[in-house]
Amino acid sequence: MINKIVQSVADALAGVKDGSTVLIGGFGSVGQPDVLIEGLIEQGASNLTAVLNNAGVGRIGVARLMELGRVRKIVCSFPRSSDPVVFETLYREGRIELEIVPQGTLAERIRAAGAGIPAFYTATAAGTKLEQGKEAREFEGKRYVMERALPGDVALIEAWEADRWGNLVYRGSGANFNPVMAMAAELTIAQVQHIRELGELHPHMIMTPGVYVNRVVQVDRGGDWLTPEAG
Amino acid sequence: MINKIVQSVADALAGVKDGSTVLIGGFGSVGQPDVLIEGLIEQGASNLTAVLNNAGVGRIGVARLMELGRVRKIVCSFPRSSDPVVFETLYREGRIELEIVPQGTLAERIRAAGAGIPAFYTATAAGTKLEQGKEAREFEGKRYVMERALPGDVALIEAWEADRWGNLVYRGSGANFNPVMAMAAELTIAQVQHIRELGELHPHMIMTPGVYVNRVVQVDRGGDWLTPEAG
Amino acid sequence: MPFTRDQMAARLADDVPEGWCVNLGIGIPTMVANHVPPTREVIFQSENGVIGMGPAPAKGHEDPWLINAGKQLITLAKGASFVGHADSFAMIRGGHIDLCVLGAFEVAENGDLANWATSENDTAPAVGGAMDLAAGAKRLWVIMEHTTKDGRSKLVERCGYPLTGLACVRRVYTNLAVLDVVPEKGFVVVDLAPGVTLDELRAKTAAPLHTN
């Protein structure tokens, strides 16, 4: 019997190695795998490259991971946030590397990694500072930048519901980076609010087929726990 | 009020020009916009490039369109079928051009057109006969082929349900090429079995947002009309 | 009397026709949605994968799983749908957004946009989805104050700040005027705020102004 459900956050994060590239889902506070990030802090892996949209808020979650010196490099579109103190301090002091990637290019580079595409061309950032160090090329007289796939060793994602195959259903705007990150990592770990019986999830509602998911852990805290201020 | 629903197949196909590239959804008989293809035969546009998975079955639908001399070129992955007589005759006589594209490359080239990507690299077909005439390139020691976006002037697609915004819900394996083709054409025309009130379709069930759809026409023939033999 | 921010947003909203799919940036652009009358159907897309946002939620009816690109709580319009980030930006980058409205630090007369980084800034600049929107939307309108707090014109001959996109701005709505950006020509005055004269506008604009 296929059963991707693990019983604890520690089990979910077992084996994450030093030096890993970790894709972290979420946009703002929605769809953020906050319990898995806490678990990663606990788990101990260091020298990480974190790929996510924002560079952390306040002193919790990813910001805490950075403050502990466990993140070597951040790849993100938006390092600013409502309270970016940890990142900005580390960055000013040269203790963290930053790669800024336009948000759509970030999503597409991750998808490319999941879809077997080593590189693609995009008009985004053509002619700007973010084109520097990249190949540019014209197609039909228009300038494009070549972008490379961005795979992860690990993806930490969040979803609303899962079954034992690892099929995932998202809620509201909670999909965001989660489905594409699930495709692009060697080890995809999902925290979910609800576990359903196999067959209970509607085949057309499943946005992430379980094929992309390695481990699922339930973190049921009801429907109201999320506060919308973060990020 | 946004209302993409048109009242007749003729209205749905109005304005399709000679020389158009027409993306045609469906895989086998499922998700095939058969009524729209009949409508296109009626409508009269010629010198067409047809992009679809198969090159037609028997003497109906796309095969009929070809037999009438209206198709200049076929871009497809699988020109053979259970009854490919029309295509094979035209091809042998040099009266139709054929571009064979691996099925995944076909889908990805269409997606690229919809997603603003002029070109991408893939391992599919690297080192084979279908690499000929294309740029090849190594990334990390592995050989890849550069493939170009494949946009359409028109897309003819099929779905199960639609609302007046043009949001589409598919049934069973009926999505196949339809959602990706909807993204890639200037004019996307959908035939659907059922029209629903705005708000009746579940936001997470909508696979093709109406943003991609220009016209919707209802062709309600109940649930049983489809026979699975074609293709 | 120059336009207030609300009046700027309302002026822009007047120009948005029914049926467009519109992406609004953070800040003044977000205010545009409040000025489109409910009788005129416009589809508001948010980069985090929401297609068809409704008005802000009533107190006590917030859904914490529903936010927009600015991380504000939202509601769904009837007909709304969701996609993931790759599909959302495929929509943006593939030319399926009829209109994107962004703020700016500078707009140049050739349509260049600078809105993500300033050289003064010692921290890491944040680009978000601005470059994708600038490169991908069918049309890009900028809404911004005409001048900086210290009185410098934000309409310029050539951008001094790092670019977000090249030759992408089609129209600019400021507190003083509405201006088209016309290729091979530059800024063309469409409209002046009440009481603002063309001479006054010229004095506050660091680029040539044309009139039709």
Place this chain on the structure above:
Amino acid sequence: MPFTRDQMAARLADDVPEGWCVNLGIGIPTMVANHVPPTREVIFQSENGVIGMGPAPAKGHEDPWLINAGKQLITLAKGASFVGHADSFAMIRGGHIDLCVLGAFEVAENGDLANWATSENDTAPAVGGAMDLAAGAKRLWVIMEHTTKDGRSKLVERCGYPLTGLACVRRVYTNLAVLDVVPEKGFVVVDLAPGVTLDELRAKTAAPLHTN
């Protein structure tokens, strides 16, 4: 006595462990699904966007909207889901299919596969999804008769027909034997059909055979 087609499919099915996501080509490969016991959960993916196919439908319970890559009517397993073609082939090309089983015209000792076009064929060759599967699946096993109808070996030193993929075949199941394709080495005999001797196999194979 050589394996029948059903026995070949059963022999291959024995080697598929629980939990794999498997894509079966048209023809003999499709028969493999019938030989995986229902107690062993294997996820059958079909290139037209079905993830989790069940057994063939009972008479009178067919759903005309549910077909596989071979255009046959299917059922869904519990846990099944649907994606569109671009996402289905992203799964295939991105290395998420644990096993693909295809038929072949020829397999070479370096793992090259030829299964889509023959030079004799005067009509247009049909590639379908074979090149995507050959390039993208984690492992590719071929199931085929050992020889053509006129007795020529389909295991060869170098393919004569146009290639589907290079160095992609890991294992071959024929009516005579099971053989691994080992890099830098070639065909290694894993198993012989009952009553088939190694000498007989060598006589019918146009490439060197190794044993472990």
